[in-house]
Amino acid sequence: AQSVAQPEDQVNVAEGNPLTVKCTYSVSGNPYLFWYVQYPNRGLQFLLKYITGDNLVKGSYGFEAEFNKSQTSFHLKKPSALVSDSALYFCAVRDGNAGNMLTFGGGTRLMVKP
Amino acid sequence: NAGVTQTPKFRILKIGQSMTLQCTQDMNHNYMYWYRQDPGMGLKLIYYSVGAGITDKGEVPNGYNVSRSTTEDFPLRLELAAPSQTSVYFCASSYGGSRYNEQFFGPGTRLTVL
Numbered sequence: 001a002q003s004v005a006q007p008e009d010q011v012n013v014a015e016g017n018p019l020t021v022k023c024t025y026s027v028s029g030n031p032y033l034f035w036y037v038q039y040p041n042r043g044l045q046f047l048l049k050y051i052t053g054d055n056l057v058k059g060s061y062g063f064e065a066e067f068n069k070s071q072t073s074f075h076l077k078k079p080s081a082l083v084s085d086s087a088l089y090f091c092a093v094r095d096g097n098a099g100n101m102l103t104f105g106g107g108t109r110l111m112v113k114p
Numbered sequence: 115n116a117g118v119t120q121t122p123k124f125r126i127l128k129i130g131q132s133m134t135l136q137c138t139q140d141m142n143h144n145y146m147y148w149y150r151q152d153p154g155m156g157l158k159l160i161y162y163s164v165g166a167g168i169t170d171k172g173e174v175p176n177g178y179n180v181s182r183s184t185t186e187d188f189p190l191r192l193e194l195a196a197p198s199q200t201s202v203y204f205c206a207s208s209y210g211g212s213r214y215n216e217q218f219f220g221p222g223t224r225l226t227v228l
Contacts (some may be wrong), residue, residue, distance in 0.1 A: 004156070032214055043118070043204055043219030044157075051214045090156060101172065102147075102217065104156035 002027045002095040006105035013081045013112055021076040021108045023091030032094040034076040034102070035065055037087050044090060050074060061085070081112045116140050118119045118220035120205050126226045127195040135190040135223050137205030145208040146188040147172075147217060148180065150201040157204065163188055 003026045013019045025031055032051055036044040048059025055067045065076045076089060091105040121136045139146065142167045149157040149172075152219040159172030163182040179198060188207075192199060202224050206217040 034216060036219075041221075043221045044206075044217075046216040046218070049216055051215070058145075094158075101159060104158075106154065106156045 002093055002101070002103045004091050004093050004103050004105035006089075006091055006108045008108050009106075010109040010111060013070050013110070015083050015112050015114050016080050017023050019081045019085070019110065019112070021089050021091075021110060023074045023076065023105060024072050025074060025091070026072060026110040027093060027095040028096050031072075031074075033065075033067065034092040034094075034105075035059065035063070035074075036090045036092065038090065039087050047076070047089075051100075081110075083112050083114055086110055086112045118205055118207055120203075120221060120223050121221035123221070124224045126228060127192075127202060129195060129197065131195050132193050133195070133225075134189070135192075135203055135205075135225075137188045137220060138186050139188075139207040139218070139220075140186065141207060141209070141218065142185060143209050143218070144185060145215075145217075146182065147191045147206040147208075148178070148188070149206065150174065150199075151176075151204060151222075152201050160190065160203075161179050161219035186211070191226075192216045197227050199225065200227045201225060 005024045034049045035047040038044045050057045050067045058064045089109050118139045147162040148160040158174045161180040163169045202222045204222050205220040208215045208217045
């Protein structure tokens with residue numbers, strides 16, 4: 001069965017500092033990995049995805065994520081955090097052998113302080 | 115282009131009542147999904163549909179029913195509401211049959227069962 005873990009419930013970072021939100025996954029086939037962001041009282045918005053190819057994926061709002069097959073990780077990063085990046089971030093995985101199901105992690109709350 | 119719309123935004127039900135959560139998308143996506151999000155948890159898939167007339171169970175289908183008579187609409191039915199169904203419900207859609215494609219989410223329906 002596919003699964004996703006986001007080990008940190010909350011990440012605190014100062015504005016202008018780099019940020020990392022961690023994600024690890026478990027699948028039996030090839031992983032298709034996604035990051036979504038959720039602002040208060042809103043639905044999830046797509047940030048970026050890894051399907052194949054370069055391990056460093058660039059997405060919306062200056063975010064990027066690094067796929068590491070040996071560590072089964074897909075950490076979300078940004079070189080310089082903004083206060084407006086404060087939100088709830090979800091990592092999700094779809095197993096290449098498991099049809100249409102997308103499995104989400106529990107979410108990580110990012111707090112960027114001025 | 116409104117994307118994915120959901121009604122109502124909020125609803126309070128009494129135990130045993132029934133209701134239908136509406137979901138409509140105007141992107142001509144053939145895949146549609148219903149998720150629930152419990153506090154501090156990731157999203158769990160309730161049902162999904164790969165096209166009009168075709169639906170399938172997700173991870174947590176018990177207590178819910180769906181139908182897909184058109185490409186645009188994917189209503190979720192709760193027949194006998196229970197307190198365990200208190201949650202935020204998100205509808206999503208995606209394009210085509212590729213499992214690589216990201217999902218687009220509606221703003222959610224916050225349901226409380228008392």
